[in-house]
Amino acid sequence: MSLNLEMKHSRNVLVVRLNGELDHHTAEQVRYQIEDELGKDRYFHLVLNLKNLDFMDSSGLGMILGRYKKVSQLGGKMVLCSIQPSVYRLMEMSGLFKILPTFEDEQTAVSACGVAS
Amino acid sequence: MKQNVHKNFMELKFPSRSENEAFARVAVASFVSQLDPTMEELTDIKTVVSEAVTNAVIHGYENQEGMIYIRAEIDGSRISIQITDQGTGIMDVSEARQPLYTSKPELERSGMGFTIMENFMDEVTIHSKPGKGTTIYMVKFLKSHQQQKMAN
Numbered sequence: 001m002s003l004n005l006e007m008k009h010s011r012n013v014l015v016v017r018l019n020g021e022l023d024h025h026t027a028e029q030v031r032y033q034i035e036d037e038l039g040k041d042r043y044f045h046l047v048l049n050l051k052n053l054d055f056m057d058s059s060g061l062g063m064i065l066g067r068y069k070k071v072s073q074l075g076g077k078m079v080l081c082s083i084q085p086s087v088y089r090l091m092e093m094s095g096l097f098k099i100l101p102t103f104e105d106e107q108t109a110v111s112a113c114g115v116a117s
Numbered sequence: 118m119k120q121n122v123h124k125n126f127m128e129l130k131f132p133s134r135s136e137n138e139a140f141a142r143v144a145v146a147s148f149v150s151q152l153d154p155t156m157e158e159l160t161d162i163k164t165v166v167s168e169a170v171t172n173a174v175i176h177g178y179e180n181q182e183g184m185i186y187i188r189a190e191i192d193g194s195r196i197s198i199q200i201t202d203q204g205t206g207i208m209d210v211s212e213a214r215q216p217l218y219t220s221k222p223e224l225e226r227s228g229m230g231f232t233i234m235e236n237f238m239d240e241v242t243i244h245s246k247p248g249k250g251t252t253i254y255m256v257k258f259l260k261s262h263q264q265q266k267m268a269n
Contacts, residue, residue, distance in 0.1 A: 002139075024171040025135035031225070055142075055160070057167040062227035086160040093236055094229050 002026060005033055013113045014043035015106060019052040022060035031063050035070070044076045045113035049106050051082035061094055068100060081109035122193045125151065129187040133178045133202065135171075137185070142166040145189050149196055154259050161237035162196070162257065168230040169200040169253045176220065177204025177251055194259040203250035210243050 003020035014037055022030065037043070046067060050056075064080075071078045081103040083091065091097060103109040127148050131137045142163040149162055166187070173185045186201040207213050213220070214235075219228035234241045240256035 021139060023138050023167055024175065025138050027225075055163060055167075057164050057171065058227045058229040058233055059167075059171055061229055062225040065227060066225040086156070089157070089160075090164065090233065093233070094227065 003030065005030055007033070007037055009043060010110050011114070012042070012044040013047055013110050014038060014045070015047045015049060015110060017049040017052065017106075021055040022053060022063070023055070023057050024059035027059045027063040031066065034067055038070065044074070046071045046076065046078045047106065047109045047113060048078070048080050049082055049109070050080060050084065050087060051106075053084060053087055056087045056090060058090075058094075061090070061096065064096070064100070077113050079103060079109045079112055081106050123152075124190075124192050126188065126190040128189075131185055133174045133181075133183050133185050133204075135174055138167055138170050138174065141170045141185070141187060145187065145198060148189050149191070152191060152194065152196070152259055158257070158259055162198070165234045165237050165255055166198065166200070168233055169198075169255075172230055172253075173200065173202035173204065173251070175224070175226075176207070177202035179205060195256060196259065197254065197256045199252060199254050201250065201252040206247040206249055206251055207243070207245040208247055210245055214243070 003018060003022055003026035006017040006019070008015050016034055018030065020026070038046070048064065068078050079101045082105055083102060101112065103112060129141065129144055131140065145166045146159050146163045149159065170185060174180065177183065183202060183204055188199045190197045212218055214231045216232040217228040219226040231241070234255060238255040238257045242254040243251065245251040
């Protein structure tokens with residue numbers, strides 16, 4: 001029961017793929033890894049690909065909202081893609097989609113950031 | 118003829134370490150699986166257990182080590198889950214239940230824990246005494262279980 005993270009970049013967009021379960025225990029590590037990468041100043045926008053995220057609770061919501069604040073403070077855009085039904089329900093219930101746009105797949109999500117910049 | 122209602126229970130006790138959050142939700146979900154719940158119901162149960170145990174780790178014991186107790190009961194299609202810590206307790210329970218309320222904003226908490234529990238369960242009761250600890254008692258009726266039984 002853990003989480004691993006894959007990162008790749010596409011011009012000024014950092015793409016993070018989360019695989020596994022995002023809770024209080026794993027959220028901290030994800031936060032540090034994303035912050036570290038964003039701190040390199042090569043990226044402006046953030047895409048979270050949740051295709052292989054099987055579980056998330058309110059600690060995951062907190063981590064996502066935290067990244068959203070950081071990215072948008074610096075004028076970047078943050079979007080989500082490929083959300084599984086179980087995770088989608090939690091996000092919908094908490095009103096996350098009012099601030100974060102969602103896309104079907106990674107490619108569409110990355111190009112959506114490109115259009116905005 | 119007297120109908121037998123399926124009854125069962127289990128108890129768990131473990132230290133308040135964050136790595137046990139996953140253990141606790143998987144253990145309760147696997148106990149509940151004997152009722153053949155839907156994926157959605159199972160996710161609801163995993164999520165609320167995760168929320169309550171995380172609260173005990175972060176707020177109850179404030180990252181010091183203490184014990185967390187879980188008791189889960191099955192009574193027909195009714196599932197009840199009781200999660201107890203002997204930590205600091207909650208000063209103002211109705212404030213803690215407010216959506217987006219967090220006592221630790223510096224930790225990137227979403228403040229949605231209790232709201233999620235209330236949405237995913239049929240009943241949520243919080244007993245808390247400052248300095249003594251907190252017990253969260255939650256009930257869920259499995260709808261799919263009853264419907265399946267009736268359809269068969």
